[in-house]
Amino acid sequence: MPTLDALAREDAVLALVCQELSRADRGVTIDSRPDRQPPGQHPFDVDALLRVRGSDGDRVWAADVCLLPLPQEMTSAVASFEERVVPELAKLAEQAGRALTVSCHPRLFSPDSTRNDRKRQVAADTVAITQAAAQALASGQDHLPAFDDELRLQIFVHDYPKHADGSAVAFMPFVGGTDPDIANQVRRDLAPHVREKLDKQLRAPRQAGHPTVLILDQKGHGGMAVPTNFLASPATIRGVVEECLADFPGVLDACVLVTPEDQVIELIGAVGVPRHDPVPGSGRSRQVP
Structure with missing residues (x-):
């Protein structure tokens, strides 16, 4: 519905x-x-x-x-990030009294990846992201992605403790897919x-x-x-x-x-110009560019 x-x-x-x-x-x-x-x-x-x-x-x-x-897998990847990572970042942000805006490509997996491979990678991503956030909050400097960062992680540190909606962390995922084309x-x-x-x-x-x-x-x-x-x-x-x-x-x-x-x-085509009306007496459709 x-x-x-x-x-x-x-x-x-x-x-x-x-x-x-x-x-x-x-x-x-x-x-x-x-x-x-x-x-x-x-x-x-x-x-x-x-x-x-x-x-x-x-x-x-x-x-x-x-x-x-x-991409079909993006919704579940975003949901996983919000469930596993955002709460950890929110704890750090609230302790520091500064709001964060986080952007990245949520981790997408190929169909042949195993469940254990996915769990290990998600755990490693969570550790890397929380460490980057802790460092950004401690230094007051934004975190920008390294050249080889597959997630393209960006963390922006704000001078205020909460966003307008009351959250400590705003997550803005980048659109992408397993196929770069x-x-x-x-x-x-x-x-x-x-x-x-x-x-x-x-x-x-x-x-x-x-x-x-x-x-x-x-x-x-x-x-x-x-x-x-x-x-x-x-x-x-x-x-x-x-x-x-x-x-x-x-x-x-x-x-x-x-x-x-x-x-x-x-x-x-163009609305108002039918392309497939039958041609009278021919049984064929009229093709309009």
């Missing part, structure tokens, strides 16, 4: 897309929200039906929103979600004659445990989506990206 923050962000994304894509020759508004209706009340399982008004009349487009996810990360972590949207949400309305648009949210909302993958470029994201479309020809008419800065970019 989506959280209230997630639902509010979905609402904001749809409103932003409608606003930014509307202009003199194209008006985009929300016609209905099938996902907010009771199960079985609507034939399509999509987040929104958008009414697109153009010079050639109105058309209802089916739209679904998808977050640009982090961002395209491979997006291919592994976004592509399954895109394929599921194409198959389970957007295929049915497209077959019923509604053009379709997939909206990718690269910003997310403040209530998320860890941020979205904000490092991927629009070109990288477009390439991965196009790879998915090869497995679902004729399903998607447009793809829109909402960047971390809330900029709206039409990655593939």
